[in-house]
Amino acid sequence: MTTPPSTSHGTFQGTDVLRWPVVGLLLRWRHFRTALQLVLLAVAVVIVVHGFIGPEIASANLATVLTWVHYRGLLVVALLAAGNLFCTGCPIIRVRDWARRLHVPTRHWPKRLGGKWIAIVLFAAVLFTYELFDLWSLPRGTAYLVIAYFVVAMGVDLLFTGASFCKHVCPIGQFNFLTSTVSPLEVQVRSADTCRSCHTADCVSGHRPGGRSTPIVQRGCELGLFLPAKVGNLDCTFCLDCVQACPHDNVALGTRAPGVELADANRRSAIGRLADRPDLVVLVLLFVFGAVMNAFGMITPVYRVEQWLTTMTGGAPEAVVLGILFVAVIVIAPIVVVGGAAVATRIVSADARSPWRITARYVYALVPLGVCLWTAHYAFHLLTGALTVVPVTQSAVIDLMGWPMFGEPLWRWAGMRPGKVFPIQLGFAIFGAVGSIGVAHLISLHDHPKRAVRATMPWAIAIAIITVAAIWVLFQPMEMRGVGFGG
Amino acid sequence: MTVTVRDAAGQPVDAATLEIQALMAHPGMAPVIEPAQGQGHGVYAAHLQFTMAGDWDVLVTGRLPDGRRVRQRAAHLSVHAAD
Ligand code: SF4
Ligand code: SF4
Ligand SMILES: [Cu+2]
Numbered sequence: 001m002t003t004p005p006s007t008s009h010g011t012f013q014g015t016d017v018l019r020w021p022v023v024g025l026l027l028r029w030r031h032f033r034t035a036l037q038l039v040l041l042a043v044a045v046v047i048v049v050h051g052f053i054g055p056e057i058a059s060a061n062l063a064t065v066l067t068w069v070h071y072r073g074l075l076v077v078a079l080l081a082a083g084n085l086f087c088t089g090c091p092i093i094r095v096r097d098w099a100r101r102l103h104v105p106t107r108h109w110p111k112r113l114g115g116k117w118i119a120i121v122l123f124a125a126v127l128f129t130y131e132l133f134d135l136w137s138l139p140r141g142t143a144y145l146v147i148a149y150f151v152v153a154m155g156v157d158l159l160f161t162g163a164s165f166c167k168h169v170c171p172i173g174q175f176n177f178l179t180s181t182v183s184p185l186e187v188q189v190r191s192a193d194t195c196r197s198c199h200t201a202d203c204v205s206g207h208r209p210g211g212r213s214t215p216i217v218q219r220g221c222e223l224g225l226f227l228p229a230k231v232g233n234l235d236c237t238f239c240l241d242c243v244q245a246c247p248h249d250n251v252a253l254g255t256r257a258p259g260v261e262l263a264d265a266n267r268r269s270a271i272g273r274l275a276d277r278p279d280l281v282v283l284v285l286l287f288v289f290g291a292v293m294n295a296f297g298m299i300t301p302v303y304r305v306e307q308w309l310t311t312m313t314g315g316a317p318e319a320v321v322l323g324i325l326f327v328a329v330i331v332i333a334p335i336v337v338v339g340g341a342a343v344a345t346r347i348v349s350a351d352a353r354s355p356w357r358i359t360a361r362y363v364y365a366l367v368p369l370g371v372c373l374w375t376a377h378y379a380f381h382l383l384t385g386a387l388t389v390v391p392v393t394q395s396a397v398i399d400l401m402g403w404p405m406f407g408e409p410l411w412r413w414a415g416m417r418p419g420k421v422f423p424i425q426l427g428f429a430i431f432g433a434v435g436s437i438g439v440a441h442l443i444s445l446h447d448h449p450k451r452a453v454r455a456t457m458p459w460a461i462a463i464a465i466i467t468v469a470a471i472w473v474l475f476q477p478m479e480m481r482g483v484g485f486g487g
Numbered sequence: 488m489t490v491t492v493r494d495a496a497g498q499p500v501d502a503a504t505l506e507i508q509a510l511m512a513h514p515g516m517a518p519v520i521e522p523a524q525g526q527g528h529g530v531y532a533a534h535l536q537f538t539m540a541g542d543w544d545v546l547v548t549g550r551l552p553d554g555r556r557v558r559q560r561a562a563h564l565s566v567h568a569a570d
Contacts, residue, residue, distance in 0.1 A: 057544045057560065059510035059518065069515035137512040137542070298513070300540055300568045385515020398556075411508060411548075414517035418539075477568055479540040482512030 011191050014255035018243065027253060033239060036089030043071075044091045044146055050396055051143025058482065061139035065385070065392050067146070068136045073382025076179065076375045083185040083253075084176045087166065087237035092153045096165075099154055109164040116174060116279040120286060123171035124330070127290050131297045132322050137482030163222035166237055173237070178287050179371050180233035181364075182258040182435065187236055187243070187251060188227070194250045195228035203227040203242040203251060204269075218245045227251060229269035232261030234280075259435055262364040263442035275360040284363050285338065288370035289330040292470050295377045296329065299476035337462045338363060344458035349444075349451045361447065362459055365440035369463055372432025373470050376425040383421045387413040418478070425474050433467040489532045490523065490547050490561050499529025505549035505557070507533040509564070512542035523547070540568040 018024045026032055043066060051063030058064040071086075078085040135141050149170075156165040166173045189195050202208070204226040206216035221227075221242050223235045227250075230236070243251045267273050274280060296302050302325075309321045342355040342362065351358055391409035398404050440459035444452040488507065492500040502525065509519040519538060523531035537543065545562040 055560075057510060057546075058512055058514045059516065059544070060546075061514070064514040068513070134512070136514060381513075381515050384517065388515050395558075411518055411520055415515070417517075477540060479568060480511055480513035480516070480542070481565075482542040482563075 011193070012188055012252055012254050014252075016190065016252035016254050017185060018251075018253045027240065028243065030244060033088055034094065036085070037091050037094035040086075040089045041091035041094055044150075047146055048143045051139045051146075054139060054396060054399070056139055058137045058139060059388065060392055060395060062389070062392055062396060063139040063142040063146075064136060065389055067142050069381050069385040070389060073378045073386075075176070076371075076378050077382070079176065079179040079183050080371070080375065081184070083183040084180040084233065084236065084238040087173060087176050088239060090166075090237075092150055093163075093166070093237075093239075095150060096153060096157045099158055103158050105158055105161050107160050109160045109162070109168055113168065114279060115277065116168065116283050118169050119171055119174045120279060120283050122169065123174060123283070123286055123290070124326075126171050127294060127330075128322065128326060130294075131326075132319055134482050136480070162224065163237065167223050167235060174283055175287065175374075177234050177236070178284065178367055179374070180236065180238075181262050182368050182371050183233055184255055184258050185253055186233050186256045186261075187238065187240070188230065188254050188256070190250045190252045190254075192228060194248050198248060198250075200247065201226060202245045202247055207245040207247060209247075220245045224270035226269040229267075231264055231266055231268040231271075234261075234268065234271055234274075259368050259439055260442065262367055262439045263446060265361070265446060274364055275357065278360065281360050281363050284367060284370070285334040286330060288366045288373070288466065289334050291370050291373035291377065292333075292466065292473065293326065293329045295373065295470065295473045298478055298480050299473060300479040301476055303479060303481070337465055338366070341458040341462035344461075345455050348457065349448045349455035351448065351455070362440060362443055365436050365443060365459055366463065366466070368435030368439060369429075369432040369466060372428040372435070375432075376428040376470075376474065379428065380418070380421050380425055382415075383424070384415045384418050386415045388415070422474065426471065429467055429471050429474065433463050436463045488535060488545070488562075489526070489530055492529045492531065492547075492551075492557075500551060501525055501527060501529060502552045503531070503549060503557070505531050505547055507531075507535060507561075508546045508548055509535055509537065509543045510546065511539065512544070519543075523549075537564075537566045540566050542566075 018027055047063045047066050050061055054061040054063065075086045129135060133141060135145065152169065153165040156169050157163070202220055204220045204224065206220040207218040208214045208216050219241055222239070223237065225236060225242070227242055227246070240253070243253070265273060265275065271277070305325065306318070306321050309324055310316060313321065313324075338359055339355060342358040345351055345358050345362065346353070346355055353361075390413050391411045394404065394406045394409040397406050398409070437456070437460045440463070441452060441456045444455040448455040490505075490507070492503055492505070494500050505523040507521050507523050511518070517538065519535050521533040521535055523533040526532050543564045543566060544560055545564055546558060547561050548558045550556055
């Protein structure tokens with residue numbers, strides 16, 4: 001029943017982390033995912049509880065501190081250092097699996113709801129609400145956001161089979177999938193030959209030790225990724241179900257060259273060709289330009305621009321003003337910069353494809369830059385604020401117990417000085433730009449072997465423009481406002 | 488800035504050990520913390536140097552003479568970049 005593998009990689013050459021002494025044993029442990037999920041579930045409970053009963057002060061509440069400083073900071077660090085570990089440990093899926101013991105969904109995700117379109121709308125909506133309501137400053141609001149994630153995920157995944165929420169709805173999931181394309185690790189087959197002689201494809205359909213008509217004891221990939229035809233990390237939640245399901249122990253968590261998959265034109269299992277996925281193209285643009293917008297939201301000039309727009313529109317409400325700003329940064333800017341690069345490539349390399357087809361091929365080259373811009377921003381908060389969790393926890397314990405069980409709060413603990421973090425941010429931005437130009441050139445080498453440099457040039461310029469804009473943002477004085485303060 | 492501390496009966500409280508803490512509206516930013524000096528008549532003063540433009544929550548924290556803990560929000564401040 002196996003189709004011949006169309007994978008771009010034959011037999012796996014890298015290092016298999018699953019075979020490492022201690023780490024390997026841990027990762028292959030049947031309950032590894034559950035253990036990680038339970039840890040993060042405990043954190044989610046702390047966030048919700050303190051969000052509701054703790055002080056309504058963002059810097060002194062675990063909901064805001066853990067969500068906006070630690071969770072998103074550590075998430076990108078894990079993605080860059082290893083892989084999509086925050087999907088592995090996602091507590092929502094733990095709760096969903098418990099709920100599915102009571103109710104088993106039977107419907108498949110409807111085709112007409114499309115691939116990622118709902119997730120794209122939600123991603124944009126989260127970015128917009130974050131800015132409009134200054135979510136970072138709202139412990140209760142943050143707690144509600146966490147609850148909303150759980151509720152929506154339960155609704156989707158109790159109605160539809162597999163990992164429908166992860167694949168089609170979850171904005172964090174899409175962020176993780178895109179970022180994981182530059183992760184150093186990938187779930188991949190060890191030997192292509194073993195898969196060729198495999199007749200059960202348990203990695204995708206689930207392991208049935210007693211044969212075809214017997215019950216599944218270990219589910220296969222909930223995202224429909226058939227391992228021998230899987231290319232790269234897109235749509236992989238690093239759940240390692242396939243590792244447990246494969247009867248031939250043929251799945252590795254292997255090292256690979258980060259980002260190269262972005263240039264891969266091959267058909268991918270359950271994804272297809274990247275260039276044939278308009279939803280993924282739009283998602284990438286939102287991801288990259290959203291990174292600039294998100295950082296722009298915390299500097300002084302954004303308030304000037306908003307004031308100016310308010311005056312220009314004759315006093316329009318903040319939602320409208322912010323809406324205009326969003327359209328400018330995440331719709332018009334990409335059309336101009338990316339569309340311009342596509343038209344230029346078409347001309348200089350005599351590419352017969354339409355500008356849209358060229359965009360759909362090259363846009364993935366922007367992902368490393370997008371990743372590094374998100375990282376520059378989130379690493380800033382993590383590095384400058386990592387230690388604030390200590391006094392906030394101590395203070396929460398005093399509120400709860402009535403005495404300083406963990407000592408008097410060390411309020412002065414914060415982290416690195418913002419000025420010291422700036423060179424690191426600059427480094428990330430440049431590193432991302434270089435990576436993006438590299439991927440663009442890989443695409444050119446494949447599509448225009450004779451005119452690769454010329455074909456890459458417009459994309460290098462587009463990448464430089466986005467990078468310069470982002471560095472300008474990083475250079476600006478910061479200004480962080482909260483709700484109800486006239487900002 | 489100055490704060491005034493009164494007891495339940497409205498009498499000024501001196502001899503408390505207090506600090507003024509300013510915390511940013513964004514979590515994870517370094518706070519500004521200064522000891523508040525008693526000026527008599529329940530008035531305490533501290534000099535705060537804000538490190539960043541934006542919104543700050545100003546809290547009074549410390550202990551009253553009878554040993555009770557205080558941790559009370561005193562103000563929201565909107566600090567604008569000097570131009
Ligand atoms: S079950 Fe294992 S051997 Fe079979 S196709 Fe999947 S990864 Fe290959
Ligand atoms: S089962 Fe699917 S999502 Fe999970 S690790 Fe394997 S390929 Fe990735
Ligand atoms: Cu920020």
